Amino acid sequence: MTCDITLFVNPTAGRGRGAHAARPAARVLREAGFHVRTVLGEDAEDALRRARAAVAAGTGALVAVGGDGMVSLALRAVAGTLTPLGVIAVGTGNDFARATGLPVRAPEAAARLVARELKGDGGRPVDLGRVGETYFGTVLASGFDSRVNDRGNRMRFPTGRLRYDAALIAELAALRPIPYRVRFDDGPEQRIEATLVAVGNSSSYGGGMRICAGARPDDGLFDITVVGPCRRSTLLRVFPKVYRGTHLSHPAVTTHRAARVTLEAEDVTGYADGEPLGPLPLTAETVPGAVRLLGAR
Structure with missing residues (x-):
């Protein structure tokens, strides 16, 4: 396990909850001993490119902060790789988080779970759907x-x-x-x-x-x-x-x-x-x- 992980943030998720959630999530992860860097995108295409670059550079985990749209981009970035995905679900719908039993609109609890899993068994595999080169979770x-x-x-x-x-x-x-x-x-x-x-x-x-x-x-x-x-x-x-x-x-x-x-x-x-x-x-x-x-x- 590497101590370097990436927060993948949508600052507009949930009417601004994404930006507010990133700070306590990052604090919890740093207190757990991880070095945290944050990735933002100018738009969805740029955000996906940056997330894929972080994965290719060997980040220890990609942690999506936002709603289902941000999670969907994160899934595309990590699918088929060895990089685990964390989810800080603070969007409007949060369907993927609910379906997989993750905390919703509780950024500190979600971050503690991510930290514990990274220090433990590294999470568990879940399925995705794929159409062409595009993956989906819901x-x-x-x-x-x-x-x-x-x-x-x-x-x-x-x-x-x-x-x-x-x-x-x-x-x-x-x-x-x-x-x-x-x-x-x-x-x-x-x-x-x-x-x-x-x-x-x-x-x-x-x-x-x-x-x-x-x-x-x-x-x-x-x-x-x-x-x-x-x-x-x-x-x-x-x-x-x-x-x-x-x-x-x-x-x-x-x-x-x-x-x-x-x-x-x-x-x-x-x-x-x-x-x-x-x-x-x-x-x-x-x-x-x-x-x-x-x-x-």
């Missing part, structure tokens, strides 16, 4: 939810949460089933109509929506949730159940498990960890033990 979304994101990203007004709400209402008005072509592992291509298809390496996205409630990031398989064609009224009734994971028993919902899934549909963008991957078709595959996570349960 959920690949496609269909209704990704179209809401598309519309929200195009809108300039309103701002904040109201933008998402306005995009959701607009997409509800335009709700139509989407013709998909889907293949699980080496099975036959299936033609289905669906409202959305979500591919879960872990259980939730969007700040606690447990769309793939049974997914575990340590079993080498995705949990795939397919919401079939449904009316607006049905979707609105089922939507609140997503936070408890009880939507999976609804007749419109089917679930599958696979290590690889291919999705094809016209005019649908795939999003993973909340970030756009590009238009379908996309093939996602599990990468067992792709990252060594500090403190995961």
Whole structure:
């Protein structure tokens, strides 16, 4: 174990919580005997480049301070390497941290856990999903939810949460089933109509929506949730159940498990960890033990 570790910080995460959390986290890690350097980026691309440079230079651990977006960049930097990942989860959603049993919005507790794991067994391996060269830790979304994101990203007004709400209402008005072509592992291509298809390496996205409630990031398989064609009224009734994971028993919902899934549909963008991957078709595959996570349960 090297005593040099890197804090990978998003200062704007959680409306500024990232910047505030970095200081107590760094203090705890220094008090534990580690030499801590901090990496910031001018934008996501620059931040990822700097994180990868720290990993290539032999940092003893990369510790992401922020929300799911920052964690996603960190996962891409360490996936397939021997560098362990720590997470100081202080963002808005923190879905990856919750799924792996890490402290949320408790930077000192999270930093103590990182320090203890680095001095102990160095964490445990967890799975990631991969599309091309891009890794993800939570959920690949496609269909209704990704179209809401598309519309929200195009809108300039309103701002904040109201933008998402306005995009959701607009997409509800335009709700139509989407013709998909889907293949699980080496099975036959299936033609289905669906409202959305979500591919879960872990259980939730969007700040606690447990769309793939049974997914575990340590079993080498995705949990795939397919919401079939449904009316607006049905979707609105089922939507609140997503936070408890009880939507999976609804007749419109089917679930599958696979290590690889291919999705094809016209005019649908795939999003993973909340970030756009590009238009379908996309093939996602599990990468067992792709990252060594500090403190995961």
